[in-house]
Every structure is written in structure tokens, then in C-alpha cells.
Amino acid sequence: MLTFTLRRLLLAIPTLLFISLIIFLILDLAPSDPTASLPLTIPPEVRAEIRASLGLDEPMVVRFALWLQQFFINEPLNLLEQWTGLSFGDGDRTRVISWQTRSPVVDIIAQRMPQTLWVVGTSYVVGILIAVPIGVISAYRQYSWFDQIGTFVSMLGFSVPTFFTGVLFIVIFSVQLGWFPSVYDTTHVVTDWASFVVQLKQIIMPVMVLGLYNASQISRFMRASMLDNLNQDYVRTARAKGMTERVVVLIHVLRNSMIPVVTVIALGVPQVFGGAIITEQVFKVNGLGQLLIVAIQSGDIPTVQTLTFIFAVLIVLFNLIADVLYGVLDPRIRYD
Amino acid sequence: MFDASQQRKLVSVRGLKMYFPIYTGLLRRHTGDVKAVDGVSFDIYEGETLGLVGESGCGKSTCGRAVLRLYEPTEGSIIIDGKELAWDNIEARRISDQADRIGRWATWAAFLLGAALVIWLGATEMLTGAWPIVIAVLAVLVATYLVSRLSRSVIYRLRGASEGVSVDEFAPDDRALRRIRPTMQMVFQDPQASLNPRMTVADIIGEPLSEHSNKTGKERLNRIYELMDEVGLNRDFANRYPHEFSGGQRQRIGIARALALNPKFIVCDEPIAALDVSIQAQVVNLLEDLQTELGLTYLFISHDLSMVRHIADRVAVMYLGKIVELAPRDGLYEDPHHPYTKALLSAVPEPDPVSHDEANRVILQGDVPSPSNPPKGCNFCTRCPSVMDICHQIDPEFREVSAGRFVACHLFNDTQTAG
């Protein structure tokens, strides 16, 4: 297992380098101009100077090499310095600078991470917590009313876009009932019960919107996997042993059914870091998804490049984790 | 030789029916049934092996599973070791189903009402603060649980009393059934699929022990080792997973698991069908040895007539969900009564080619009819070489034609009435 993991990690390095080049090329070829969103009143000469000050007049190769150096050498060294307090070299390194904010991209990402992880992460967890029991019961009582309704709701959750459910939730719960705020306050800090309630109130709608979407996806997987296993002979064996239905379903069937579901869940984790672009927009959570979309809109290539590359790393990493998990969970699989 | 009349009946099955409903159309309406087992009756005496043979698809495996209540039988009585496992009283069953349904609705209603109440109280700020909310949520859960536990038994009694059915006539519920389970076990056909791939051998064998006995961990381990010895497995393999074993070894694990709780009755559902021929004999011998050693009673389901002849004391032949003939082994093999039995036996290759008379070979024409739409009259009438007019009209009765020999065929009804 260890050699397998190491081999896969080594293999990931050229893959990621290639991915970063592709991202860079795509972004470079795409028609985007960091000054395009500025008002028409700013004259073309000023725009040209702004572009020059961003380094856009350098050739592509130079910019790519610079980004590689900034991202793979300067930023990690900076992180190391921050964590260890040591200093390497003269400390005068150029960092990956966002064109919109003129500040280091990595700092903004670090700032955005908590709210994205809170909202999207919670929704993922909630989604899983909803999906697993629903999937289990749906499969256990296949074609029952519960299953039919579950199927319908997950079809709905899967096919109705979050910008619709999000706005619907806002209209019902914020405008009509006035229960929850429609705007997420990213500066809110939980210190006591009252502030926790405030946090709960502001997080509940985005979490439910995203959770519904995640749950409908995962519950389908869960149901299919449970159905596969429920008809296996070993389930009959377990019943013949005189185990309670609870043990039969939750220990025997569920444990085996979780193998593919856990890998699906692991593969979905990078999406959590990627944020939920639309839901973040609707509730103004302003996490990584919103950062990405705003960066794309304003042609902020360094931010887009860094974000998409981090997503690529996460995807490669979680693919590996999913594979390793499979090996851990299923004794029949060996990576030797 | 085996004398049926002096033995105690360990298993007694009467009129067992196992129908699987067919739902079709947009609204999934109940439009018919697959009559996998359609009115089967037999007894198994303590210590004997009853062979159950038939073509694949004739319902023999379903029958075996239904006898152990791995399915909910549609109708009929199953008594094992003096305990009724199924529904002798159809009325009782109807009442029980009704009560279950009402109980389920009551539980949901309680839960939804409670949840709605909490949400309403929370939304209108009548309920504030951490603890009141936690307590309210807990209260709803407890109330739901109580309703689910109590409503059913209350309704059982109320409904039962009004319809004149005693609660005792209800089939054992899941709990009661589980208590009976140690008496009866099963060895499955596919040793690979019937073992949970994520459990070690020790877990597989030991799980029923922890469920049904209060042995300590050490005692349990000892018992596991003992069982492994008994079926001829190396103790060192206790922590391995099923996929690490060969087919024969896996079947030994399956047998050890079945033996764990000292059962009296074991249904062997084609235990050797998935094994290499060289291994088959080993496993069958193991089963025979265990029978003598532990005084086990077997229902041995197989399509392998030679193997059944080797192991069984009596043999039942099934065709399309029904037993067509049941007789002591030797009688059946030497003088089969039912035309279907004859046809089956004529297909068994004989070791001596001279005695294997090609002319006597009965080859059946056509296919087995669908169990969802069996023919009118005798089930075998579409393929029977000795078919008569009456066979298309009346389903022959399964009756004892001579001592210990049962057959369902109009040919024998005639002899009886004539004689």
C-alpha cells in the first residue's frame, strides 16, 4: 500500500505540471482583459499602462515560468517561514499577486477558506447525513412510498438548479416569514449561545440548498449500492444466523454498501474546497467559489490560475485517497 | 433400516405456499404471482436426511428458505421442534398486517406532529435557549419511540379480541423468530457469496455466538477454534478473509458457521453444486460425519440425483412448486411411481453401461411451464408421457399410496379406486 501510494504521488507530479501548463495556456488564449470591466471613461492609454504594470506585456513563456517559480518555490517558502518562524534567504520573494486586489492570491484564498469550508463543508456533511439513511431505507423498502417520495425528491434536488432553490428559500424564509437572513455575514464570530444561534440562522439556508443537492446525489448512490448488497447471499446468511434486522442492515449490508459510497464521497471533497459558485453568490457567502467567479469576470488570471491549480491538486489527491480507502475498506483489494 | 413411524417428527410442513407478487404497469398494480412453492407438505424425522430434488427453477431452494422463514410464507404451517413458525390461522395474519400498518401510520403521525410542534414553538420564539430545544427534540423522539412500540401491541390485542383471534395464534414476530433461529440453520449453495467479504472467518463463525449466547470473548474464541477443528479448517486461518480461501474451504467455513449454535435442523441448499467434483465428496462426507456425531437432521436440496441417493434417507421430488413424489430412498430409486420421477431417474448416467438401457430412457418434451401461470389440472400434464384426460381437468391429490410412499398422480388414484 505504501509503495502504491508513493508511486502514485510521484506520478502525480508530471500530471500536475502538465495540468498547470494547460490551465495557463487556456487562460492565456481565452479573450480576457483585466481592464475590460473598468468604466468606458478610462482612456485606452491608461488601460495600456495598467496592463503593462501587471506584467501582461511579457511573453507567455516568461509569465508561465514566473508563475511556476512564485507558486512552487516562493509561496511554499513563505508558508514555511510563517509556520516555523525561520527565514530562508533574504525573504525578498515575489508572490503570486492578484490583478484585481493587487495582493497575494494565497492570502486571499486562506482568508476565504473558512467560510467555504463552513458552509459548503457543513452542507456536504449534512448531505451525507441525510443521504445515507434515506438511501438505506429507500433500498430496504424498495418501491415503497418512502422510496417513491425519496426518488422524486432526489430527482428534484438533482435537477432543480441551486439558483432556483436558493432564491425560493430566500423568498419564503427571508422575505415572507422573516426567519433567516438572506445575506451571509462572513465576519460573524461565534462566541456564545446567542451568536451560535445567529450563525445557525444564517448558515441554515445555504446549507439546506446545497445539502439537498448533495444528498440527492449521494442517496442515489447509497440506494443503488444497498440494493446490490441486499440481494447477496451473505445477507441471507446473516438473517439465518438469527441476527436482528438492524444488525443485518446496518452491519452487514451497510458496511459493504459503504465501500463504493465512501469513495464517491471522497471524490466529492475537492468540490467542497471549490466552493459552490452559485449558492455562494445567491447567499453572498463570498467563499472560494465566489472568488473564482469574480476573478474570471475581471480577467484576474493569477487568481484563476492558482485556484484552478489548487483544485487540480485536490482532485488528484482525493482520487488517490479514494483508491487507498477502497483498499482499506475492501479486504479483497490489494495494491501490491 | 430406517423406520419412520417410530421416529419423532422434527419438522412438519403443511400446505406451504410461497408466492412472489408481480407488479406491473405505471401504478405497479398487483397483477399476479410467481407460485414458487404451491402447497407443499412433508415431514422430516429427527436424525434423518430428506433429499429434495427437482430441476432448477422448480422451487426447491425457495421451499428450503421458506421452511427456515427466510421468506415470509404466503400460506401454510411450518412446525419445527414443536414450534409454529408460520401462519396457521389466515385471519390472524390479516389482523396482524392491519395492526402493523396502523402502527406505522401512528408512528409517523406522532413524529411529524411532534416535529411540527417544535418548529412552530421555535419559530414563534416560545421556545428559546439551548436546553429547552434539546429537551423538546428528545421528547419528540421518545414519544415517537413509545408510540411505535406500544401502538402495535395495543392494536393487536384490540383487533384480535374483536375478531376472536388470540394473540397466541400470531406467527412469531422477528424477536421470537430470532430466538428459534439457533435450532435451524442453513448451508448455502455459493460459499463465496454467502460469506460477508468484510468479515474474517472468526467474525463470521463467532457472530451468531455473540448474538445468541453470553460467552466471554475467550470462550467464544475457543468455540470458534473447536468448530474450525470440527470442519477441518486450520485454526491459523481464523483472521483471514473469505476471499483468501478455496471453494471447498469456504464451504467448510459456511458449515462451521451453521454449526456454531448447535442446531438440530440444517437445510443444505445445494451445498456442493458450486464445488469441484473432487471436493464434493469431501464436503458430503463431512456433512455425513457431522450428522452421526451431532445427531443432525438435514433437508438436503440438490439436483444431483446420485449424490442424493448417497446421502438421503428419504427423497422428495418437486416439479413446478409441488412435491410430486415422496418416498424412502431405495423404493424411489428402484421403483419410481410418478412419471416425472421416472423421467428424472432415467436421465441419471449409470456407472454400468449395460444396465443403462437406452430404450428405457424417458425424454421429456417441451419446457417447464411458467410458475406464474401453471397449467390447469396436474402441473405435469403438459409434458407427461402418460397423460390422461383427467390430468387436464383435476389436480391430483398428494396421497400415501403405500406405506411411507406418497405420490400426486391420477395413475395411482385409479389403482387405488380399482383395488
Next chain:
Amino acid sequence: MKLRHLMLGAAAAFALSPAAALAERGSDGQLNIIYWQAPSTLNPYLSGGTKEVEAASLVLEPLAGFDNNGELVPRLVDEIPTVENGGVSEDLTSITWVLSEGITWSDGSPVTANDAVFTWQYCTDPEGGCAQASYFDGVESVEAVDDRTIRINFTAPKPFPYTALVGAESPLIQAAQFADCLGAAAPECTEANFGPIGTGPFVVTEFRPNDVITYAANENYRVPDQPAFATVVFKGGGDAASAARAVLETGEFDYAWNLQIDPTILAEMEANGIGEVVTAFGTSVERLHLNQTNPDPALGDMRSTLEGGEHPFLTDPAVGQAMSMAIDRALLVEIGYGAGGQATCNVLPAPELYASTANDDCLTQDLEGAAQVLEDAGWVDEDGDGVRERDGIRLSVLYQTSTNAVRQDTQALVKQWWEEIGIEVELRNIDASVFFGGDPSSPDTFQKFYADIEMYTNNFAGVDPEAYMANWRCNEIPGPDTQWQGSNIQRFCDPAYDALVDEMAQTAALEERGRLAQEMNDMLVQSYSIIPLIHRGGVSAHAVTLEGVRMSDWDSELWNIAEWSRAE
């Protein structure tokens, strides 16, 4: 719901009583502002976006700004320098500002003339990429005469010298804070860019780029009882409709900016009574440009250039006049703009001084009159196909604009009216990023104008139209030799117009400048090479409990935020 209504009504009534006006600094709690496009920095010199400029305007102040009528108001000075008071030199080549006594930065240090000099150096550093560099155009030098006196010298006479260090786009920054941030080092000063020290009513307590900004009242603000609010939360993100909802429907926010949404939806939201919609009109005009050169594809590279020759019929003022008369501008406003638009007949509709009234006939639609004009000019439908022609030339136009729901509605209506008077219309829309993208290799940019008629909005920043009106000089016509740069999009050329432009550049007196601007406007409009349609305004909304909002399009919308207060 009813009860809430009544209470709000009561609150609004109470707000009118004079008692509310007397407030102490920070006595009104928190002010919540939502800008659906979030500011990415608080240094307006590093980003030209309106959102950044306005977010920074709470902190950074110019020497003088503009009020909601477009008139200059002193901020860090006691009076506006003019030729009369000697602040502007007779030859119009320098202006001298004198800082008020005792003005301090929010950190307590005094504001000096050196800060102004530094600001000029900061924005004009060639490596800095300053987004507001055009405000310092024509500035030869900025010098500190003494601690409180700033002199700005121009390279040439500047009749309107109120650009550098005037208005929210070119505020004063603190020399001490930005000393190490000149030129290429500008982006490295993240701390300063995200938390500039200013003289304004608020100081930044936290800045999260593209997300949220929190401010607190500036303890050193020059007006003792201002601002009334102790803190401000400036939230970004979402879209215009949700920002409107947060102010007008849920009441979570007090102020929302740039609510360009369907006017009927906005009106429905406003009907809740929680907030009200405010508009301010600047100089933005949605207009039609009538191509004066020939866009015939047969001309190849010469199409839509002066070399390609005149347009076959759009140079005839009668055609343009008929087109203008056929349009019901009021209906266009009602359908697409609501409170955010007014029908107009002028390219230069504001400030009032420059707005002409000579063309107001166009405000009422006159289809019959339009048909008559064409008839009189000899454009008649001879072959009965519904399209007029003269000398074998059919009145058939290609009408293009950018892709945008309101513009496509407008196109459809205009097409219908024009076809009623016998002009055939083919519609086309182009993605905004291509249309306004300015890529010289694309045939679909608004500068290339490969169509007969095109529609978009343009405006100018500030209050002085001199540079804007110079857009229509003959030498501003775009063409291949200038990489299609140039702002005379409809290719209008009249030596008499150029003469007026030159005259304005020499004239300092406001009255006279107003007359000249009006004359130029009338000349343009009456040439019918340009048909103004809608005078577009900014649309914002504020809670009914928020007092003192004086919405302006001439400066930051939040220009007087120090005076805002909460009604009891």
C-alpha cells in the same frame, strides 16, 4: 404585516421632525450597505472600478468634491479657487488650493501640502499603472508652497482646472503610509491598499477583498458631531435583484447600489414600504449613432471609413429626423428603465448649465409627421413593398447593439416604429465583451461600426463636458490608420463644430462654456447623425429609516455619508 406597515409609517413620520437632526458622533449604531459587486481594493488609484472608488470614498477625500447638483463643494479646503478669488491664475495655467486649518489624518497627524504632491507623484509614476492617471493629464507639476498651500501647474491653459485632486476618483493619500509604494512597488503594499489612512468620516477596521469591509467612525473627523453612525458594514456579492431585496423586502440592509433590474419588479419591491428607490442622473445617454460613412461590405477594407465614401442615405438629415420622430421615448423608458431613465433629446443632458432645450420636440412621438418628412424629402414607396426608396436606393438599415435584454426590447420596438414609416430594419446583437472589447482584428466592435445604426450608452466623468464634446471632432474618426481608435463613432465631421471645440478650450467663463456646449449639442443632434434616446441614471435604494441620502452621479454616491443618520 399590517402592523409592521403602520409602525414603519409612524417611524417615517417621526423622522420628519427636526429632533432627529441633532445627533452625536457614533450615536446611530451600525449602517449596513450592500454593493452587489464587491470592492477588490480600497486604493482607487489601483482600480478604476466605481465600486472601489465609492468604498474608498468613506475614508479618502479629495480637496473638493461635487454635490448632487454637480456643483463643487470644498472638503479639505475653505474655498474653491477661482480666477475671481485669485486661486486660479489669469492665464489659466495654475491653480492654488489652501488646506483648511487643523485638518488631520485619522491617525492624528496633520495633512500637509506634501501629501498632495506625493499623491500626484504616486499616480503619475510610469510603472505604477495608475487607473486614474487621466485626472492628472496636463499637470506639469504639483508643488507645496507651504504646509497648507498646494499649487498645481498645467502645461497649457486649463479653463476647467478642477480635475486633479477633485472628486472621489483622485483623493488625497497619506505620504507617510504610501512612501514605499511608488511605481512597481505599489501592489506590494497590501496593508496600505486595503486599509488606507484618510481624512474621511470613517476608518477601515477590516477589509476582506471582494467580500466585506467594516468601518468605524473616524475619531479625528473634522466635523465634531459627524458621522452619526458608529460603524459601517459594506457587504459585497450576489446580484442586483438580491441586493434590492435585502433593502426593500427583508430590510437587512440600509443602502443598496446600482439596482439595474426590471423596473416593474423594483416598483413591486418598493411597494413594501421598507425602503425607497432613489435615482441620480449624470451624463449617461443611450443613443443611436447613424453611420455617416458607407458600411457596404462590397467596399472591403474601405467600409465604414472616410475613404469609403458617404452613406447612401443616412447623411440626409431628413431620414434621421424621421427616424427620431418615429420613436416613443417615454414608452422605451417605461419598459426598460423605469426610475432609472428619462427621455432625452440631447447628447449632453446635464449638468443643467450645459443642457440644451432646443430639441425637446422629439419627446413626443409623431409617426405621421415622420412619414411626411420622408415624403417631402422625396422618399416614397413606389413599388408598394412597404419600403420607401429614392433614386433606386431603398431605406433599409442594419441596426446593431450589444446583447442585453433591455436593448433587445428597445430594438424590437424601434424596428416596429420605423417599419411603420417605411424603413426596413434588420436587427443584430453582439456580445458585450466583443462589442466593447476594442479588438482591432474583430469586425464586430462598436468602433468599426460595420452597420448602419448602432446603439449604446456613453458618458463622461465629472461635470465638465469639454473633453467629451471634443469626441466629435473630424480627427477623432476611427479608421484603420489609427487602429480604429477614436471616439467619433458615427463619423460626423463639420469644420464649424471643430471651431466651437477650439473656442471652448480657450474659454474660462462658465456661462460662456455653457453656451458653447449647448451650441455643439444642438449642432450634433440637428445633424441627425446621432439620435439621443434615454438619459440614464444610477438607481439605488435606501431604507426609509435612513436619512440624509443625497444621491449623486457626479461624485461618489456616498459623498455625504458623514451626514447620514438613522431616523428614530
